Amino acid sequence: MPDKTVGFVGLGIMGLPMAKNLLDAGYRVVGHNRSDDPTAELVEYGGEDGGSPAQLAEKSDVVLLCLPDSPDVENVVLGEGSEQSPVIDGVADGMTVIDHSTISPTTAESVADRLAEEGVAMLDAPISGGEVGAIEGTLSIMVGGPEDAFDAQRDVLKVMGETVTHCGPSGAGQTTKACNQIVVSAQMAAVSEALVFADNAGADLDAVVDAISGGAAGCWALDNRAPSMIRGNFDPGFFAEYQYKDLRIATDAGEAFGSPMPQTALIHELYKTMVQNGMGRDDNSGVMQVYEMLSGSEARIGE
Numbered sequence: 001m002p003d004k005t006v007g008f009v010g011l012g013i014m015g016l017p018m019a020k021n022l023l024d025a026g027y028r029v030v031g032h033n034r035s036d037d038p039t040a041e042l043v044e045y046g047g048e049d050g051g052s053p054a055q056l057a058e059k060s061d062v063v064l065l066c067l068p069d070s071p072d073v074e075n076v077v078l079g080e081g082s083e084q085s086p087v088i089d090g091v092a093d094g095m096t097v098i099d100h101s102t103i104s105p106t107t108a109e110s111v112a113d114r115l116a117e118e119g120v121a122m123l124d125a126p127i128s129g130g131e132v133g134a135i136e137g138t139l140s141i142m143v144g145g146p147e148d149a150f151d152a153q154r155d156v157l158k159v160m161g162e163t164v165t166h167c168g169p170s171g172a173g174q175t176t177k178a179c180n181q182i183v184v185s186a187q188m189a190a191v192s193e194a195l196v197f198a199d200n201a202g203a204d205l206d207a208v209v210d211a212i213s214g215g216a217a218g219c220w221a222l223d224n225r226a227p228s229m230i231r232g233n234f235d236p237g238f239f240a241e242y243q244y245k246d247l248r249i250a251t252d253a254g255e256a257f258g259s260p261m262p263q264t265a266l267i268h269e270l271y272k273t274m275v276q277n278g279m280g281r282d283d284n285s286g287v288m289q290v291y292e293m294l295s296g297s298e299a300r301i302g303e
Helices: 015-024 035-046 052-056 069-080 105-116 130-136 145-151 154-160 172-200 205-213 220-224 240-257 262-276 284-295
Strands: 007-008 027-033 064-065 098-099 119-126 138-146 161-168
Touching: 007 015, 007 052, 015 064, 015 154, 015 262, 015 284, 027 035, 027 205, 035 069, 035 284, 052 098, 052 154, 052 240, 064 069, 098 105, 105 119, 105 172, 105 240, 119 145, 119 172, 130 138, 130 220, 138 154, 145 154, 154 161, 161 172, 172 205, 172 240, 172 284, 205 220, 240 262, 240 284, 262 284
Parallel strands: 007 027, 007 064, 064 098, 098 119, 138 161
Antiparallel strands: 119 138
């Protein structure tokens, strides 16, 4: 049985199933969430209530985070906000903090530097694979930070991820995640555009999806989202508002590093349109609805 106690802060749509997988693997897991219900569900599953972020850190050998955005990580870890009992107040020399949030690479670096002053290693380890990947333990985990800390925590990461890759020093995991989100959002937008076009042209949408999935256009979005999209099912596996936030991170990083991002900038505006039209809690594949708004028709099939 594993002898590590894992603290998990952020028991949302991704974090809770990840924490449950750690329990299934035999780890002792203590959890904390801003709202109480997810923590209660973790406790019912066999975990423990960690109390505050600092109290959770005191009880843990390694602390994992899965939070919405850069300010949330700075607040929960460093107390740079309303959090009165941040993680940093409960850490001990030699510990590791693993951040599965998607945040700015520069924020990842600055938080890592501050934790290093306390003798704590930080791995920025954003994830991809959606809710299904979190539940099934098949996430792709992109890791930046000290290689010795990565090696020491590989056992924990492998419980949650099918593909776990060390990408370089602090911030490299977040840079890699930005690359991932650029490609994912481009797929979602391209599939949406193609399906609305096919519907306007009078084609059989099921047949279109089957045909192009088996050719050079085959991709994750076609295999995993297109069948639901053409049925108007946009139940969230990954919130559109989070996709919008991730694209903002990518475009900001592109500006900082002088990297041209014309396509990403356009798709960022499509997801902004979703959020501004009350669709932010739909799945990120719901960007198809923006194309439908532009077209003035819905690309749907009957059951």
